[in-house]
Structure formats: structure tokens, C-alpha cells
Amino acid sequence: MQILYKNICLVTIAIAAVGAIAISVITIPKFSNRPRYQLPSQIDLPNWRSLSSQPLNLPLDSLLTAHQYLYNDYSRNHQVRIDAIYLNRVSSFLNIIKNINIQYIESTLQLKYAANIGHYALFADQDQAYLASCINPTGQGTLTEAQFNSNQHHIDVVLSRLGSYLLGTADLRDYRCLFTVISMPIAKTASTQVNYQYLEKSWIDWHRFWQDKFPTDY
Template sequence: MIRWCRNNPLAVVWGITVLVWGVAIAIFQPQIPQVAPYPFPQVIPLADWTFTDSQPLTPDQTPDSQDIPGEVVSGQRYDYHQGDTHLHIEMRYLAQTNGDLKALIKHQTGSLGTVLKSVESVGEFSLFTQGDASQLDACINPQGTSTVTSDQFKRNRTLYDWRSGRFLGWILGQTPLHDNRCLWTRMTFSTSSDATSAAQAQALASTWKDWHQWWQSHFPPSAKTP
């Protein structure tokens, strides 16, 4: 063993460095930050839609709470109309989440694969139509595209959190390595017109692009450790 160490000094130095680094991380592991309730804007502009109303969501207004991954910190409901067509949007700010909406969606649709959609530069979302209403669910990420499953959320966080320099803050014990927050968005589009299911779904997907774009530059600021 001693002979091997003499013949491989760089390997020894690297091994010691990794050991010291690991011990330092274990000692100075940052605390999980307390995410403060986010005061949602009362009005959010949405192209081609007329704003009707906005109200905070209370904890008892969270459907299927057992399927919500993480802590619901705060929420807001927004209502818009466009003639005889109505748009109802519920936003919930989730902390310490894995972004997994699969169980929630499966309870409503019976399947995830048939309702999972994707739009380039926007991301993944679920979309289905029942009768005269279409519903969309997605997780708006702090950075990057929207997601529906935990795998998508994890890939997004790994990619963008490393790019944002969080690794250095993690090493210094100032912030968690990953920003595990999400704006769970549920959009419901209903109309009394004779629009087909395909037309409803297309209109809702178009509205979702505008909504997601607005939140990309207005996502709640990240929490800091005490």
C-alpha cells in the first residue's frame, strides 16, 4: 500500500481532497430554507382575454391534497372571459416538491400517456377535454421549461440549477443544491359555443404559452437560508 502511494502521488492527493470536501459538505450542509408565502399579483395581463376576477385560494380549496407533492405555500385564482368562453386559472406555489403531478392527473383521466403534451420552448403539460370544458395542468419551474412528472422536473433542475451557480452557494452552506419549488398551474377552459374538442384544446394550449411566458420572468424570488 505504501509503495502504491509513492508511485501514485496525484491519486493520493485527489483522494485526500475528495475526503476533505465530503467532510466539509457534511458539516456545513445548508439548512432547508423556509419559503415565505408569495403574494400573487391581483391582475395578470393575458392577450385576447378580459380579466374578470382574482381571489386568494385557501388550503381547503386544494383538490386531492394527498396527491400534491410538497407544501402548498400560497395560491391564487384568476378568472377571464372571451365572449361566451370562460378561463379559470388556479395557481399554487409549492415548496420542497418533486414536481410530480402524475397521481393527480391519473385520478381524473385514468391515464397520463394519453393526455401528456409538449410544446417546443414551453415544455410539458397535460391536457384533456370532457364535455364543454378542457383542463390543463403543469408545473412552472423556477428556470427552464414546464414539467409534469418527477423525472422531467429533476432533469430540469439538474440542468438549470448547475448553470445558475447554485453549486458554489451549496458548497458555502448558503443554499440547497436544487431549487425545489414549482408553480402548479391548472387552467380550465369552458365555452357554451359549438367549438369542437380539438378547437378547445388548441385554444387552451395557445393561452398556456402566453401564461408560461409571463411567469418565466415573474417567478417568485428564491428563498434564502436563515
């Protein structure tokens, strides 16, 4: 029964692909020509006071748009910076942070996983502590291409996009990633682990915001 279901799904996808090609030749505009999604100028997070934001221009080939947000916690003792980098092609987090000139001390790198949130990385240099992860359309955070592809290989994920694909408004596979880097200065009177705890706190709030607000457009 499982093999039969899989074969039916594959045939359905093949038929959809042929139909999409036929439709695209006729009248439906290409989704790539539609207006690009822009990240919000302000994102309100619980437990954090929004200070400012600005667009980012980064040297990434797959960049769609990027924005930087600054926050204080309500005690005003800790400030965090969140760089939201919206990509149309996923890559490993190590490649991305290298391309945006973030360096770190290898011994500080910690790879973490949290249920309902996914994978994320913690690391630091001499002055800053960082948290990085890619929020993908399924809502889970990933760090590697293998983790991202694992989330995308479910047949129901592909089938859910057939309608948009046939209308020429989306790819059959969704490779988008909201790559997030959260950083804060390392306090001289506190250990790096204390900074990591604050980063994880802001990451939970940030991830929760995007769970039901992930962009529907490119």
C-alpha cells in the same frame, strides 16, 4: 478533460456543503423562517381580460401558496380559469390533479411538447377541458418527476445556487414547481379540440409571463 471538470465540480459542491453547515450553525437565519412568497392578486396577460382572482386552499402537503384567476378573451366569447399552485416539492401531474379532485376521461388525454415551453397535458371531462403543466425554475414545463429531475441535474444549475446555499437562503437543489391548471367550459357547438386550442393560446401567454418572473423565494 470532461471527467476532470466533473470531479472539480463535485469537490466544489462538497466543500460548499461543509461551509453551509458551518455557516448555519453560526448566525445566518434559516431561509425556511423567512416570509413566504405570495402569488400576485392580479396577472395581466395579452389577449385576455382579467376578471377576478382569489386565494385557493388545497389539500396538498407540499403547497406553499395557490391562487385562482379568471379571464375572458377580448371577444368575451370564451372564459378561462387558471389555478396557479406553487409547490416546494414536485410530483407527477396525475398525482396532483387527483389530489385536487380533477377527473377526466382517459381517451381525451394528450401529452404535448413545445420548443422553449416544454411538456404539458390536455384532457377533458364531460363539461370542462383542461391543460396542466409544472413550470419549474429553469423555465421549462414538465409533467413527470423524471422530466423535472432531468432539468435539475445539470451541474451548472446546481453551481448557480451555491452562493444562496452558503448564505442559508436556498436549498442546493431547487424542487419548486408552479403547477398550473387552465380550464374552460366545453362549448356545445364546438369540438374538444377547439377548446384545446384556446387553452394552448392562454398557456403560451401564461408561460411567457412566468419565464422571467419565477419566484426567487419560497
